[in-house]
Amino acid sequence: RDSGTLAGRHVVVTAGPTREALDPVRFITNHSSGRMGYALAAACAAQGAQVTLISGPTALDLPADVDRVDVQSAADMHAAVMAAIDTADVFIGAAAVADYRPATTAADKIKKSEGDTQLALTRTRDIIADVARDHPQVFTLGFAAETTDMENAARAKRERKGLAMIAGNVVGPEHAFGRDDNALFVVWDGGERELTQASKRELADQLVALMADRFSQTRAG
Numbered sequence: 734r735d736s737g738t739l740a741g742r743h744v745v746v747t748a749g750p751t752r753e754a755l756d757p758v759r760f761i762t763n764h765s766s767g768r769m770g771y772a773l774a775a776a777c778a779a780q781g782a783q784v785t786l787i788s789g790p791t792a793l794d795l796p797a798d799v800d801r802v803d804v805q806s807a808a809d810m811h812a813a814v815m816a817a818i819d820t821a822d823v824f825i826g827a828a829a830v831a832d833y834r835p836a837t838t839a840a841d842k843i844k845k846s847e848g849d850t851q852l853a854l855t856r857t858r859d860i861i862a863d864v865a866r867d868h869p870q871v872f873t874l875g876f877a878a879e880t881t882d883m884e885n886a887a888r889a890k891r892e893r894k895g896l897a898m899i900a901g902n903v904v905g906p907e908h909a910f911g912r913d914d915n916a917l918f919v920v921w922d923g924g925e926r927e928l929t930q931a932s933k934r935e936l937a938d939q940l941v942a943l944m945a946d947r948f949s950q951t952r953a954g
């Protein structure tokens with residue numbers, strides 16, 4: 734095996750939003766298009782990795798040489814990741830996983846009434862934190878999607894979730910979600926690197942190169 738490449742390695746990638754059902758016709762979601770995660774899956778496959786892409790609902794075509802598992806909710810995504818992780822060398826969490834889901838999902842369409850209403854929400858499980866805790870042999874690359882103080886939030890999120898590496902990005906109406914380009918602030922144990930505005934595919938190649946380098950260093954010796 735070449736050092737610094739992912740050839741022959743199994744990489745599990747999450748991408749896209751999740752949908753948390755309120756009833757058979759309504760759900761809570763976010764603006765993720767899946768583009769960043771699909772670009773990362775393509776970049777890993779181009780390096781010769783075996784890639785399992787666990788994808789929330791997106792309108793994207795499957796990249797060449799990538800296996801896709803389609804999911805809807807955060808709970809589905811958690812289960813699909815855990816089913817694939819035993820053989821994984823690397824886990825990349827690019828999905829925008831819902832942090833909360835409706836406390837109950839109604840079997841039938843919820844009827845409206847005259848007054849206002851309230852929604853009770855329950856926390857979902859943190860997929861990447863569970864991978865880092867229960868599968869310490871897997872190299873974990875997470876994302877941090879922030880609207881303010883992105884760099885500090887990325888550093889703190891990497892530590893809190895116990896990740897090998899994290900890529901921070903600014904999100905909002907003018908940034909990251911759904912667009913073709915992005916910019917990343919990458920943090921690992923002992924280093925940081927800014928990857929300036931570029932297409933998501935170019936950034937994915939740069940991020941995967943950085944990650945493969947760190948991955949081979951953590952596996953050496």
Ligand code: PMT
Binds near residue numbers: 749767807874
């Ligand atoms: O999909 P695009 O339109 O291309 O947009 C790309 C993106 C902005 C969605 C992507 O670059 C990105 O930042 N993805 C992570 C979004 C997110 O949910 O970030 P977060 O800061 O809330 O979560 C931090 C990390 O924990 C992420 O790796 C996330 O996948 C993971 N997580 C979060 C919650 C949860 N229940 N389980 C998780 O694994």
